[in-house]
Amino acid sequence: MANPDPRRADDAPVVEVRGLRKQYRDGTVALDGVDFSVARGEVFALLGPNGAGKSTTIEILEGYRDRSGGEARVLGVDPQHGDLAWRARLGIVLQGSAEADVATVRELIAHVARFYPNPRDVDEVIAAVGLEEKARTRIRNLSGGQQRRVDVALGIVGRPELLFLDEPTTGFDPEARRQFWELIRGLKGEGTTILLTTHYLDEAAHLGDRAGIIAGGRLVAIGPIDELGGPQAWVPIVRWRDAAGVHEERHEEPGRRVAELVRAAGAEPERLEIVRPSLEDVYLGLLGESADLEGVRA
Amino acid sequence: MSAATPSLAPAPSTPRLPRGRTARLGLERARFEVRTYFRHPDRVFFTFLFPVLMLAIFATAFSAFDFGRDENGDPVSAAAFYLPGMLAAGVLLSGLQNLAIDMAMEKSDGTLKRLAGTPLPVVSYFAGKIGQVLVTGLLQAALLLAVAALVFQVPLPTEPERWVTFAWVFLLGVTTCAILGIGLSQLPRSGRSASAVVIPIVLVLQFISGVYLRFSDLPVWLQNVAGVFPLKWLAQGMRAVFLPEGYASLEAGGDWDLGGIALATGAWLVVGLIVARLTFRWIRKDG
Known part of the structure; x- marks a missing residue:
């Protein structure tokens, strides 16, 4: 051929x-x-x-x-x-x-x-x-x-x-x-x-x-x-606890935020976590959004 | 498709498949089908061995009964008398019962769907089924003849023209029953219900068509009902091969009516082909 x-x-x-x-x-x-x-x-x-x-x-x-x-x-x-x-x-x-x-x-x-x-x-x-x-x-x-x-x-x-x-x-x-x-x-x-x-x-x-x-x-x-749902869906989450309760914030630069927290509190923040969303987190987030949209449409 | 939406990419040329593969794959399917046939114990018993078992039972149970005499004045044994009916029943079971249940199962257990996803031609699939029926039907007939001749000393015909009759009645019968089985396989709603749907039909046909009961003893109206279906004609054809010539006078028309056998069975073959062509789907599309 x-x-x-x-x-x-x-x-x-x-x-x-x-x-x-x-x-x-x-x-x-x-x-x-x-x-x-x-x-x-x-x-x-x-x-x-x-x-x-x-x-x-x-x-x-x-x-x-x-x-x-x-x-x-x-x-x-x-x-x-x-x-x-x-x-x-x-x-x-x-x-x-x-x-x-x-x-x-x-x-x-x-x-x-x-x-x-x-x-x-x-x-x-x-x-x-x-x-x-x-x-x-x-x-x-x-x-x-x-x-x-x-x-x-x-x-x-x-x-x-x-x-x-x-x-x-x-x-x-x-x-x-x-x-x-x-x-x-x-x-x-x-x-x-x-x-x-x-x-x-x-x-x-x-x-x-x-x-x-x-x-x-x-x-x-x-x-x-790794881009599903747009960049905002993958922004890391910083989580910690203080006297006011549990805080959860999304930050592009989590390290900088943690440093701020340490400086402000003058101590190690309690239960500190930096979480990068897994595909599962993003997926569940997207499904949640789409269910909300369905609710709005109906 | 509106003009505003541009059409999707056109087909690039797909390489042709080699010629002759339909026939080659038909043989391959037949080989595979025969090999797996004998791994289903229920099929081997209720389809393959059943007529042999019934012949043995009838030949033994009715051994003291009078079934008439041949042209030399020798008595016709029960085994000799029932052999033609059991051969005809074997053709019906190997063709119709076997394929109707087998294909209903393949439809419901996903085998057909899986095959539909491969480049197997439908014609090769059918060729494989017919091949399976031909091979197992022939083996069954050989086993019946061997048991009749060796165990029950049934004298087998020596005239070549009788074996010619046997050959065409068998081939026409087995093909017709196979095609009708393919058509009937569309009737059961699931593989599990297939036996319950198919076996009663087959059983009733055997009782009214001269397999278990002497056909000439049945009331004429029942003979006429049986005459609509192919099994009656197959049994008659087998009697023409294996019973003495004098027994032809017991038939409805007073002779073997080989022409009628060819016509009636051939008509069912055509009906079966049309039904199978119209109803067979690889899978049920949902519209």
Whole structure:
């Protein structure tokens, strides 16, 4: 093939969504105008409470659900009309796993690998998800966390350009999650674009380049993980106690503020703390704001 | 899409998938399906071994009964008399019951959804199912014939034309039942209720179609009801292969009516194909 690889040549977003809307038959509006895009090679995390619209979004992009409005492009294709050649470029890890499977780990992964034009080596994939010792075990006899690793293996065995991970580490023990993060970093290193939904904010913070927070079918924040919600959301908090009670102030320069406090009191302030907001603090703050807005709208 | 909103980026060219992969993946699916089929104990018992067990029971229980004589005047044993019905029942179970339950389960346990997310062609998926039914149905028929011949000393036909009849009745029957099973798999609301929906249908058909009861003993109206469904014709075709020529006079029309068998079964095949085509979805889209 003399043709240059067209996939590398263009720098169009791998996922692009504009004004995405989803209304179910019963009238429930699951998504109400969501916009975002994911660049090639990026890890993008969709965060949000249960029922916020994360899975609806990801299932629309995977081609499982039809949207009610707006536009969507995945690898340049409208996911509602994606063909098999398009599917061959995707890897999908759904929320639930097929627990009843009577095939062994290796049988199923090798089988699914044959669906793809350029699959990864089956044994390497099994090793990457840490299931070497279970390769000959039937999937229904695995633990929940191990079954989840099979799902991940099935998602990556086709060497996808774009990998969808819907709550991938549910049921993982802490060590398995760390291993999984390593795996995802490795995939990212190979240039795989990843769209991830997760409940674990530390997971999003570890893996994600950027994140979007969905609440009530709307994107309430989007940006690089450490800039979500704007700079003010990340301003450190200085907390201490004196005779008047507990004080809490946000300061760009917390050290200077503490020095002032020490000087003013002439002693060490009681219960002094300087806290840098974690992603979780910022996330909960943003959700709180969006709930307040909902209240105002209603 | 309004003119004010510029359209999103156009599709970059997606590399073509290699040709011939639909057939290759159909074979791959069939291999995988057959291998996993025998790991479901309930399926092996209620679909694969059930007709063999019933043949053994009937052959033993009715061994003292009179089932008539062949052209040489030798008595026809209970095993010989029930063998055609059990072969027909095997075709129905391996095709219709097996696939209807199997696919209802795959729909509800997420297997179909997972496959829908891969570049597996739908045609390859179906080819795998039909392949599974063909292979397991053939093994089942071979087991039935072996048990009949070796355990119950049933004389098997030697005329090639009878085996030709067997071949086309079996192939047409197994394909039709498989397709009807695919159609029927859309009926149960969940995988768990699949057996409860499918097994009664299959059981009633077996009772009215001459599998367990002598068809010529049934009242004519019941014979006519059974004549609407394919199992009656499959059983008749199997009787044409395995019973002495003289038994043809017991049939409704006084002969084996091979043309009628081909026509009735073929019609069900077409109906099944249309129903399967219209109702099958990888997953239920929610509109």
